[in-house]
Every structure is written in C-alpha cells, then in structure tokens.
Amino acid sequence: MVSSRRSLLFWIFDIFAILSVNGRPSRRYVPHFEHGVKVATVSSNAIHEASGLCASRLHRDVLYTHNDSGDHTGSIYAISAHDGSTIAQITIHGATNIDWEDIACGECPGQPQEFCIYIADIGGNAHPAANTIYRIKEPATFPSHLTVDLDSTLKFTWSEHNAETLMVDPHGELYVVSKIVGGHGRMVKLPSSAWGSSHAASVTDGIHLDLDSTRNDPVGGDISPSGYEVLIKTLDHVNYYYVPDGDYMKHMTSVAIRTRRSGRVHSLGVRWTGLLHTRGGETPARVVLQESG
Numbered sequence: 001m002v003s004s005r006r007s008l009l010f011w012i013f014d015i016f017a018i019l020s021v022n023g024r025p026s027r028r029y030v031p032h033f034e035h036g037v038k039v040a041t042v043s044s045n046a047i048h049e050a051s052g053l054c055a056s057r058l059h060r061d062v063l064y065t066h067n068d069s070g071d072h073t074g075s076i077y078a079i080s081a082h083d084g085s086t087i088a089q090i091t092i093h094g095a096t097n098i099d100w101e102d103i104a105c106g107e108c109p110g111q112p113q114e115f116c117i118y119i120a121d122i123g124g125n126a127h128p129a130a131n132t133i134y135r136i137k138e139p140a141t142f143p144s145h146l147t148v149d150l151d152s153t154l155k156f157t158w159s160e161h162n163a164e165t166l167m168v169d170p171h172g173e174l175y176v177v178s179k180i181v182g183g184h185g186r187m188v189k190l191p192s193s194a195w196g197s198s199h200a201a202s203v204t205d206g207i208h209l210d211l212d213s214t215r216n217d218p219v220g221g222d223i224s225p226s227g228y229e230v231l232i233k234t235l236d237h238v239n240y241y242y243v244p245d246g247d248y249m250k251h252m253t254s255v256a257i258r259t260r261r262s263g264r265v266h267s268l269g270v271r272w273t274g275l276l277h278t279r280g281g282e283t284p285a286r287v288v289l290q291e292s293g
Helices: none
Strands: 008-014 037-042 050-055 062-067 075-080 086-093 100-108 111-121 132-137 145-149 152-157 163-168 174-178 186-189 220-223 229-233 237-242 257-261 267-271 285-291
Touching (some): 050 111, 050 220, 062 100, 086 132, 100 163, 111 163, 132 145, 163 229
Parallel strands (some): 050 267, 163 220
Antiparallel strands (some): 008 037, 008 285, 100 111, 163 174, 174 186, 220 229, 237 257, 267 285
C-alpha cells in the first residue's frame, strides 16, 4: 500500500487530432502520444492508494477515483481535473471494498442519456476474487460528503484469478480483462442479464489480447464514448485499437498499435472529444493517474 503522505500526479498525454466524420476516426488515423505534462497533484490523505480513474459524463473536468483494497469506507472520490482537489467523497451504501481495481463511467444499461459509475472488485487479493461490479447513478450535485445507494450489482465467475481493467461501451455493456504475466490477458463481456441476480453468472466465452509485454499486464483500459476506439494500458505502453462496428471481441484479437513508452503508470482513464463537454477542435487528451515517489 502507498503511504497516505504520498501525493498523486496527473499527466496529460496529448495526441494528434483525430481525422473523423460524424465522430468516427479515419482508418488511417494513428495516435501519437506526446511526453506527459504534470497538471495537478492530489494530496488528500483519504486517497492513499488510487487504483482506478474515469472521467465524468455529467460534470465538466470531474474525475472519479477510488482506493485499492483496504478502504473500509466503501467510497469513491470526485476530484478536479484542473488542480487535483477533492470535490466530494461518495460513500456507496451496501458496497464492500475487498480489492477494487478499476472504475468506469458510461451510460446506464437500457437508459439512454442516463449515466452510471461502475466499480470493479476484481483484484486477486481475495481468494477467490470477489468478481463483483457495483453500479451507481452518477450524482447530479456534489456536497462534500454524500452517501448513495447501489443501483445494482453484478456477480460473475470465470477462469481468471486477477484483473485490473473494466471497460464500458456506449450501450452500458461491460468488459473485463485479466492481468497475467506476458500481457495476454483474457477479455470477456459480462452478461447484462446478470445485473441484480443473487447468483453469479458463469462467463466462459472470451478472447486473449495480443499484447507485447514481459510484465504482469494489462493494468488498465478504456473504450471511448463513441465506441470506435479502445486503449489498453500495460506498465510500459499504451495500446490502441480501432473498432468500427462495436464488435470488440473480434477487433481486439488483432495486434494493437503500440504508442511510445509512457512510463510505469498504474491507472488509466480517458478524456475524449465530446466527453466533459469539450469544445470542437480541442485535441483529445489521455489522462493518466500516476503515483509519485
């Protein structure tokens, strides 16, 4: 666990503007990550082992993060993308942090223009892993401390023992990627029918990612709000996939475009054009949360 006195740093990785029509990137588009630039420091003692990051769909320049295992408050935290200040602590009634590893922001399933936050208890600290996804509605306002009820819970079982990547597509469908030595993590789609069930869904179908890594990877990932682009983060690189038709299980079996080395980054969230009400013409930015030494 990271000392509570450590701060957390935001780094922005700018890429060249996407050549697109109606929000769809060109097949010729190749992302290019520039060197990171520190934009904020998160020094809250409450955020002592940040293990996930996602960008709000309701609030401009608001990010959500959470602690890894050991946070007995069952809370996530809204933080400013500008200065890293803590906006609100959001305690989730009925949620238990056994080994929370990732968080994703996106539409609520079957509820267009309603936005949810998904928290993944999928880490390997528990034996077996909890393999539980908590879903809450994204808060409309931010008192400094609020308690919210669970919107629903999804439990599942699979062949893997550890994961750090949860992704949500534009329709509220969820994908989990396992973390293994060599980076060829198993990616599965979680059944939407499992939401609210008292029984864990058995997930057997899946694919293995073709990542080039010698480490225990991947450690994060995100699907763009448009659904056409996916980033998968290993400890040393960001891997980019173009998905033109929403079939992630098909297109992510191909070799990804690997960007420049980005340093040892643990948690990854994405702020894309259209997200957080960014103005037209702005360069999309990848926001990475990195622990400072």
